[in-house]
Amino acid sequence: MNRNSLRHRVTFFYVALLAVALLTFSVAVYLGVRAFITRSLEHSLSMNASTILTDYIKPLDSKGSAWFQNEMSESYPTGVSDTFVRVSRGQEVLYETGEMRGLPISASALASAGDADTSGEVNRTYTKSGQEILTYTLLYRQPQGDPIVIETGATTEPIRHVLRSLFLILLTGTPIILIAAALGGYVLMAHALRPVETLTEQAERVGREDLGERLPVIPSGDELERLSLALNRMIERLEETVAHNRRFSADASHELRTPLTIIRGELEVVMQTPMLSPALIEGIGSALEESDRMSHIVESLMTISRLEGGSEQMAMMPVDLIALATETLDHMSLLAEEKEIKLTCATSGSIYVMGDAMRLKQVVANLLDNAIKYTPANGSVAMSIAAEGSLAALEVSDTGIGIPVDALPLVFERFFRADKTRSRGSGGIGLGLAIVKSICIAHHGTVTVSSIEGHGTTLRVELPLLHEWTALKTAEQVSVVTTHHVESLPERKSSVKERHPVIGTH
Incomplete structure (x- = not known):
């Protein structure tokens, strides 16, 4: 799993952006809910105080204390309640509720805050256990006598319970949303990048044998379609140049x-x-x-x-690669004897490949000739042939002068000679390995080189086994049959898209 892939980077960016948004949203919701329910409680306390003033305090002188006590006890019972009410005149308490629900204290235990400076304000007081209580004070001045102080209050414990529940919801919900977003984003990116993967796989196949293939055009009308068309036009220009x-x-x-x-x-x-x-x-x-x-x-x-x-007409038929290679080795033995070079061959059984026997013999001869040519006297050249999976692997190793590291990528180029100081007679013309590569490609095979300067070189040819060749040619025929062409597009897209297979975006 490549963490630097576009899919991972886009998913990470998307999840990080969503995390910041959710964090901002959660903080805003938490603070907003806390402010709203706190203001609602404060408003409720002020309304209670205003109701007591209007309905019970102002008629007090005319209706008497008995009526006041009776009405207040009906509206605000002296038993356990969610809020507390206290009405006092000077040092005299006209009415007071009992113990508040959830708090082990009574209203009488709360200090009075009634004076002219605190009238119409909400105050915060705390019990010995640290519980917060909001109190609202309203001062009423009678035409005669001492002013009357109305106090209403309530604990903030319900607010704390609500906020704690909200915090737990946000704390557990946010990671769940982020995990779901990450999985969903990863799946969506995989879906969106599937056409790109198809383009990549097809691009890997283009040019292995020739440049006649084209990338599938994605009919999406977006950047992917323009990219596939641009790449196809580039391949077309390269094909023309080659x-x-x-x-x-x-x-x-x-x-x-x-x-x-x-x-x-x-x-x-x-x-x-x-x-x-x-x-x-x-x-x-x-x-x-x-x-x-x-x-x-x-x-x-x-x-x-x-x-x-592709104009070379090769007689493709089943060839016993071991028999062909050993026969070629025998023919090259005289050349090795002249330099007192030891030739060895490690093979067993028969390994069949599909190919042109003359061209495959040319491959083996060129490899052996190259190894003998660059191996000093009294050296050795070893050839081995083995079946590895679906491939036949032929290796020619020598104990010669080796090839410099910087020259390894160039050994299959035309007219390239690793040792520039060699004479033409001993160093060849630099086309032997280029011919070997061309023959291997024509046989759906590969040739690679490994070397240690001063210790020797190993050239490895891999060719599909006979049964693998049959499967490969069958797959190529199916690919040719199923590939269809797109009709010409308007303007600049017509010259390229008409030759290209089309893939969907989903």
């Missing part, structure tokens, strides 16, 4: 064959002229050698061009 280079190589090689043949024929005629000086004969011989070398280069370039362009 095709131009191949045509140039093939045409140049083809055009050079005739002049080289004529040059060689003319030189051979000149060599038959009597009375030539030894220096002239030596010069003509050297020219013939260079002509032969040039002809070999031209033939090799034409071979590579045909293989890469």
